[in-house]
Amino acid sequence: MASKPNIKDLFNEWNELNLKAQESLGQFDFKNIKEIRAKQKIAEDSIYEILKENAGEDIIKLLQDDCGEMEVGYEMEENRFYFVMFDPKYEEEEEPKFLAITIDLNKTVKLIEDFKME
Numbered sequence: 001m002a003s004k005p006n007i008k009d010l011f012n013e014w015n016e017l018n019l020k021a022q023e024s025l026g027q028f029d030f031k032n033i034k035e036i037r038a039k040q041k042i043a044e045d046s047i048y049e050i051l052k053e054n055a056g057e058d059i060i061k062l063l064q065d066d067c068g069e070m071e072v073g074y075e076m077e078e079n080r081f082y083f084v085m086f087d088p089k090y091e092e093e094e095e096p097k098f099l100a101i102t103i104d105l106n107k108t109v110k111l112i113e114d115f116k117m118e
Contacts, residue, residue, distance in 0.1 A: 007047065010043050011105070014044065014074055015076065017039050017043070018040065020036050021033050021036045021037065021040070044067050044072050045067060050107060051063075051081075051083065051109055054107045055101070056109070058111070059101060059109055063101070070085050071083075071084040078104065079104055079105045080102045081104075082102050083100065083101045084099070084100045084115060084117060085098065085101070086098060087113065087114070097113075098114070098117060099112065099115055100112040
C-alpha cells in the first residue's frame with residue numbers, strides 16, 4: 001500500500017511550482033504554465049483530500065467532492081493553505097460572500113467566513 005503524501009512536502013511542492021509559474025508568466029511561456037498548473041492541480045487535490053479527512057462535520061457539510069475550480073492559495077508565513085468558495089448562504093445575493101477553508105501543517109482545518117480576497 002502506498003504511503004500517504006506528507007502535507008509539508010505537498011505545500012513545498014505547490015509553492016515551488018507556483019514560483020515557476022510566475023517565472024514562466026513573466027516570460028510569456030504559456031505552454032510551460034499549463035504544464036505547471038497541471039502539476040499544481042495534483043498537489044491541490046492531495047491537500048484537499050487531507051483537508052477532508054481532518055475537517056469537522058460542520059465544515060464537511062460545506063465541502064464539494066473535489067476542489068475543482070475553487071480559488072486556492074498558500075500563505076507561507078503561517079504555512080496555511082486556503083480553499084476559497086462562495087458562501088452558500090449568500091449565493092443569491094447581489095454581492096456574494098466568500099468562505100475560506102484552511103489547513104495548516106498540523107492538519108488543523110478552520111473556516112473563515114466573509115473571507116476577503118486581496
